[in-house]
Amino acid sequence: MVVASRKAAYHHKDGEMTETLVKKNMSASRTSAVPNYRGQQVELGRETVGNVRCANPFMVAENVNVFYGDNHAIKDVTLEIGKKEVIALIGPSGCGKSTFLRCLNRMNDSIESARVTGNISLDGGDIYDKTLDPVVLRARVGMVFQKPNPFPKSIYDNVAYGPRIHGLAGDRAELDDIVHRSLERAGLLKEVKDRLDDPGTSLSGGQQQRLCIARTIAVNPEVILMDEPCSALDPIATARIEDLMDELCEDYAIVIVTHSMQQAARVSRRVAYFHLGYLVEVDDTDKVFTNPHHKLTEDYITGRIG
Amino acid sequence: MHSTTLILLMGFMSIAAFYLGRSRSLAVVGGPGRGKGLHSLPGYHGYFVSIWCVLPPLALLSGWMLVEPGIITAMVVKSLPASQQELPAGELNLLINNIRNLATGDVVSAAINADFQRAADLYNEYNATSRRLLSVLVLGLAALGGALAWRRIHPDLRARNKVETVIRWALIVASSIAVFTTIGIVLSVLFEAIVFFQKVPVSEFLFGTTWSPQTAIRADQVGSSGSFGAVPLFAGTMLITAIAMIVAVPVGLMTAIFLAEYSSARVRGIAKPLLEILAGIPTVVYGFFAALTVAPWVRRVGESAGFEVASESALAAGLVMGIMIIPLVSSLTDDAINAVPSAMRDGALGLGSTRSETMTKVILPAALPGIVGGILLAVSRAIGETMIVVMAAGLAANLTANPFSAVTTVTVQIVTLLVGDQEFDSAKTLAAFALGLMLFIVTLILNIIGLYTVRKYREQYE
Ligand SMILES: Nc1ncnc2c1ncn2[C@@H]1O[C@H](COP(=O)(O)OP(=O)(O)O)[C@@H](O)[C@H]1O
Numbered sequence: 001m002v003v004a005s006r007k008a009a010y011h012h013k014d015g016e017m018t019e020t021l022v023k024k025n026m027s028a029s030r031t032s033a034v035p036n037y038r039g040q041q042v043e044l045g046r047e048t049v050g051n052v053r054c055a056n057p058f059m060v061a062e063n064v065n066v067f068y069g070d071n072h073a074i075k076d077v078t079l080e081i082g083k084k085e086v087i088a089l090i091g092p093s094g095c096g097k098s099t100f101l102r103c104l105n106r107m108n109d110s111i112e113s114a115r116v117t118g119n120i121s122l123d124g125g126d127i128y129d130k131t132l133d134p135v136v137l138r139a140r141v142g143m144v145f146q147k148p149n150p151f152p153k154s155i156y157d158n159v160a161y162g163p164r165i166h167g168l169a170g171d172r173a174e175l176d177d178i179v180h181r182s183l184e185r186a187g188l189l190k191e192v193k194d195r196l197d198d199p200g201t202s203l204s205g206g207q208q209q210r211l212c213i214a215r216t217i218a219v220n221p222e223v224i225l226m227d228e229p230c231s232a233l234d235p236i237a238t239a240r241i242e243d244l245m246d247e248l249c250e251d252y253a254i255v256i257v258t259h260s261m262q263q264a265a266r267v268s269r270r271v272a273y274f275h276l277g278y279l280v281e282v283d284d285t286d287k288v289f290t291n292p293h294h295k296l297t298e299d300y301i302t303g304r305i306g
Numbered sequence: 307m308h309s310t311t312l313i314l315l316m317g318f319m320s321i322a323a324f325y326l327g328r329s330r331s332l333a334v335v336g337g338p339g340r341g342k343g344l345h346s347l348p349g350y351h352g353y354f355v356s357i358w359c360v361l362p363p364l365a366l367l368s369g370w371m372l373v374e375p376g377i378i379t380a381m382v383v384k385s386l387p388a389s390q391q392e393l394p395a396g397e398l399n400l401l402i403n404n405i406r407n408l409a410t411g412d413v414v415s416a417a418i419n420a421d422f423q424r425a426a427d428l429y430n431e432y433n434a435t436s437r438r439l440l441s442v443l444v445l446g447l448a449a450l451g452g453a454l455a456w457r458r459i460h461p462d463l464r465a466r467n468k469v470e471t472v473i474r475w476a477l478i479v480a481s482s483i484a485v486f487t488t489i490g491i492v493l494s495v496l497f498e499a500i501v502f503f504q505k506v507p508v509s510e511f512l513f514g515t516t517w518s519p520q521t522a523i524r525a526d527q528v529g530s531s532g533s534f535g536a537v538p539l540f541a542g543t544m545l546i547t548a549i550a551m552i553v554a555v556p557v558g559l560m561t562a563i564f565l566a567e568y569s570s571a572r573v574r575g576i577a578k579p580l581l582e583i584l585a586g587i588p589t590v591v592y593g594f595f596a597a598l599t600v601a602p603w604v605r606r607v608g609e610s611a612g613f614e615v616a617s618e619s620a621l622a623a624g625l626v627m628g629i630m631i632i633p634l635v636s637s638l639t640d641d642a643i644n645a646v647p648s649a650m651r652d653g654a655l656g657l658g659s660t661r662s663e664t665m666t667k668v669i670l671p672a673a674l675p676g677i678v679g680g681i682l683l684a685v686s687r688a689i690g691e692t693m694i695v696v697m698a699a700g701l702a703a704n705l706t707a708n709p710f711s712a713v714t715t716v717t718v719q720i721v722t723l724l725v726g727d728q729e730f731d732s733a734k735t736l737a738a739f740a741l742g743l744m745l746f747i748v749t750l751i752l753n754i755i756g757l758y759t760v761r762k763y764r765e766q767y768e
């Protein structure tokens with residue numbers, strides 16, 4: 001069967017990186033000290049501590065800077081994200097975690113004042129390439145938001161939305177199949193299979209968030225970005241989403257922003273600590289939590305866990 | 307004393323009362339530095355005294371104004387010779403009117419004799435006495451009220467609470483004015499309409515298809531009865547409204563979509579105020595435009611395409627009315643679109659929707675109830691619009707669906723029925739009230755549905 005797939009049509013040619021964006025050398029600004037979690041001045045150091053590289057890189061961000069007008073929100077961040085790896089972004093509010101996350105699927109494009117420099121590649125292809133349509137990128141790099149945001153449509157239509165606009169299903173049976181599989185993978189099918197025609201907004205908060213995850217995996221992405229996906233949920237719903245992440249990382253790379261150290265420790269394999277727009281430390285989760293190398297990281301983690 | 311002078315004097319007194327009250331409140335606690343000893347701030351004591359100085363005399367003044375004419379007239383009538391006192395009501399009224407006119411120096415429609423002159427002089431005299439008495443009483447009451455209030459000033463006086471109570475009542479009175487006016491309007495229209503329906507059966511009015519309200523003056527003339535079938539008027543209204551909506555809805559919607567989702571902040575900053583200016587143009591100006599520019603143009607284009615076009619056509623009026631309504635539709639739609647949480651937009655974009663997919667598949671469906679409500683409000687605006695139709699669509703009550711012919715609308719007929727000299731109890735004049743009542747009911751229903759859907763939808767995302 002031939003399916004008109006927008007996604008397939010835009011897939012990257014050879015995975016060659018195009019140098020379309022200007023690299024700026026921002027490392028000079030790292031020499032000064034910055035205030036830590038408690039307001040004490042701490043030396044930042046020239047480089048990100050730990051290991052920004054990983055064994056099997058899938059998404060690679062090199063020297064990324066983001067400006068909102070004059071506000072320099074992300075400063076020279078380099079980070080690799082591995083295939084089928086869960087990486088957690090942590091750090092105090094306003095340090096640029098969401099901004100960095102939005103760079104990875106070009107959601108910053110819709111913010112008028114935002115400007116991104118540096119290089120980000122997905123599976124070897126530059127995602128800021130002028131010829132690449134962000135629409136296609138977003139089908140490959142899905143996103144789950146802080147507050148569950150199901151569309152005011154039925155549960156079925158919420159999940160079918162992505163496959164429909166991307167032309168992933170040839171006929172109704174195929175679409176049904178995608179919807180059921182996605183709900184199943186998101187651990188929601190049992191609860192909703194008798195009421196697929198009910199509005200998505202009639203579900204509880206935790207179910208809504210799983211519906212949003214189902215909606216995201218229905219377009220078969222390669223990376224899933226999650227921006228504090230549990231901060232609006234109760235502990236039980238949170239635990240379900242965390243279990244779900246453990247299963248999903250068998251197929252997808254997951255980048256999760258979280259304010260909960262426990263959550264980061266439970267679900268992620270690597271942790272990246274951001275501070276005032278700088279990427280301070282990246283390493284394996286157990287290393288960062290048991291033995292952080294940077295003073296800022298240590299201060300933050302001890303401050304958070306108490 | 308003239309009542310304007312009186313009110314001016316009372317104004318001065320109230321200002322004086324304010325300062326007197328304020329300074330006394332400070333004096334009773336022992337000087338400006340000790341204001342903390344007062345329950346209420348000194349200013350509230352000032353307002354308290356001021357209110358007592360103004361409100362009672364004001365009440366007296368308005369009560370006096372209400373009863374004064376009746377009492378004076380009765381007293382003048384008493385002084386007339388017995389033969390005249392026993393005249394039938396109509397003639398007595400005429401006589402009193404003449405006395406009043408003579409007294410004030412207006413034109414009098416009767417011979418002036420001694421009795422008559424005496425009554426007029428008496429009338430003037432009573433009036434002057436009444437005014438003198440009133441001035442004294444009002445000023446005295448003001449002074450008395452102010453003085454009593456002034457004496458009550460005490461550190462524990464709850465002046466603030468009393469002033470707040472007065473303010474609250476003043477606000478309640480002000481806001482009920484609009485409500486009572488509405489009720490008054492409805493009742494007056496309703497009563498006149500009932501009189502009309504005693505002359506013309508409701509069924510004829512609602513279902514008759516001929517509208518020619520010209521009743522002849524003499525009963526034996528042709529067409530003396532007139533005919534009051536309102537169907538052509540409502541059909542004309544619907545036709546013009548439909549044309550207006552065909553123009554306004556798509557253009558307004560697209561304008562709103564562009565402004566809300568596609569335009570840059572700069573374009574939006576220029577276009578929104580421009581649209582608001584368009585909404586502020588008086589409809590009579592649109593009327594010129596319709597009659598002088600659009601109607602001839604419609605005629606030329608229509609005729610070159612082989613249609614027969616009246617010089618005043620439903621199409622011209624409808625087109626211009628549509629343009630007039632565009633800002634209303636676009637601003638209500640814009641509100642509805644902006645009320646859709648940006649999380650919906652992000653969610654759709656995050657799944658890889660294009661801008662137009664986000665718009666048509668997510669945002670518009672979510673905003674639909676608000677948009678529908680806005681359109682209903684626009685429809686009711688179009689139905690009630692008069693000026694453009696008077697100037698561009700004509701007065702001929704044709705029952706037709708042809709947009710090139712002249713039609714007329716309910717509002718236009720109301721205007722023509724009431725303009726010029728009329729007997730107030732003729733069926734022709736009363737018909738205007740029946741039409742007004744119908745119009746009121748229809749627009750009321752549309753407004754209720756429109757506001758209800760707009761509001762219900764707003765709550766959905768809160
Ligand atoms: N849409 C925006 N427009 C302008 N500035 C923004 C915007 N979003 C975030 N910022 C700024 O960028 C910085 C990082 O914000 P964000 O990425 O939201 O931090 P975090 O998610 O870590 O709390 C903050 O200083 C914030 O004020």
Ligand SMILES: [Mg+2]
Pocket residue numbers: 097098099
């Ligand atoms: Mg954030």
